[in-house]
Amino acid sequence: MSLLDIIIPQYNENDEMVSQLLDSINMQKGIDFNDINIVIINDCSNVLLSTELFYNYPKLKVKYLKMEKNSGPGVTRQFGVDNTKSPYVTFIDADDVLYDQYSLYIAISCIKEISPEVLFTSTAQEIYVNNVINYKVRRKKEVFKFLHGKFISRNFLNMNNIRFHPTLRSCEDSYYCIILLAIGKIEYVDYITYLWKFNDSSLTRKKRKYNIYIEHFDDFFRGGIDAYTFIKDKNPEFSEVFLIKIIFGNYIILNSNLFDYKDLKFVKEEYTKKVEEIINNYSSILLKYSVDLKSFFEEEYNALKSSDKELCINEHLFNDFLKRIV
Numbered sequence: 001m002s003l004l005d006i007i008i009p010q011y012n013e014n015d016e017m018v019s020q021l022l023d024s025i026n027m028q029k030g031i032d033f034n035d036i037n038i039v040i041i042n043d044c045s046n047v048l049l050s051t052e053l054f055y056n057y058p059k060l061k062v063k064y065l066k067m068e069k070n071s072g073p074g075v076t077r078q079f080g081v082d083n084t085k086s087p088y089v090t091f092i093d094a095d096d097v098l099y100d101q102y103s104l105y106i107a108i109s110c111i112k113e114i115s116p117e118v119l120f121t122s123t124a125q126e127i128y129v130n131n132v133i134n135y136k137v138r139r140k141k142e143v144f145k146f147l148h149g150k151f152i153s154r155n156f157l158n159m160n161n162i163r164f165h166p167t168l169r170s171c172e173d174s175y176y177c178i179i180l181l182a183i184g185k186i187e188y189v190d191y192i193t194y195l196w197k198f199n200d201s202s203l204t205r206k207k208r209k210y211n212i213y214i215e216h217f218d219d220f221f222r223g224g225i226d227a228y229t230f231i232k233d234k235n236p237e238f239s240e241v242f243l244i245k246i247i248f249g250n251y252i253i254l255n256s257n258l259f260d261y262k263d264l265k266f267v268k269e270e271y272t273k274k275v276e277e278i279i280n281n282y283s284s285i286l287l288k289y290s291v292d293l294k295s296f297f298e299e300e301y302n303a304l305k306s307s308d309k310e311l312c313i314n315e316h317l318f319n320d321f322l323k324r325i326v
Helices: 015-026 051-055 073-082 103-114 140-145 154-159 172-183 209-215 217-231 236-254 262-281 283-288 290-307 317-325
Strands: 004-010 036-042 062-066 088-091 118-129 132-138 150-153 186-196
Touching: 004 015, 004 073, 004 103, 015 036, 015 051, 036 073, 073 088, 073 172, 088 154, 103 118, 103 150, 103 186, 118 140, 140 172, 140 186, 150 154, 150 172, 172 217, 172 236, 217 236, 217 262, 236 262, 236 283, 236 290, 236 317, 262 283, 262 317, 283 290, 283 317, 290 317
Parallel strands: 004 036, 004 088, 036 062, 118 186
Antiparallel strands: 088 150, 118 132, 118 150
């Protein structure tokens, strides 16, 4: 049996794009290619990969599957997990690549040596600044936010019934990663294994960030609460701290300038009611951590302010939020 299943959701990515990913796998050194299976799942897209593409990689074991209906990247990845059997799984987006020729050697060596429940590695993100390519490296705390560069024990997933959210079409990777972080025993290797390539047509890049916050607020909101519900009995302290951050993050976005458009008035009112209901439902937990709320607020405030200048967050939100729970 192979050791690692590489699961790749595919939608609009064509032969040329996927060949870059397969090239990066094909060039790996120091591994036995019998240790890896590659499963590409077409998410009911009209962009089909050609049979000829796979003929170019005779040493790679590639299976190409197709979903019956379009379901989004999370459900597509889960379909890949359900239709594979290797002891470990990892996920790569079809428009990304492995970072270098030793990426899988490092990961597979760690898997064979320590049999981790979850292995996190460092990643790099390709960005363009003034039409010049640059790379942002994500290490330690930063890698917890993305599904990139993670290698997960199938037995750990099965024992804890960990699956991708059945309805989220965005924030599905954050939902999954939070559960891994809360429940799993995480091993971290500071070696870059994954390159998140710049793709201007991708879901998270094709629109300005404030549009993503607005258009996918429901997924952001539901994903956070559902993740809390899943982990609360397994890791209560972690889940409560996480819940505070989710509630406050939602509150900040709703009270920033992002929703200050006439055509978003009713959308804002709808989400405000939902967030207020959550605040009321979980007020006891918020009060439990009232002494630490200020530090949580400052952490979220600084993170959001530094990551997106368009948010225009008002520092008075701290006091306003406190008044609602005390």
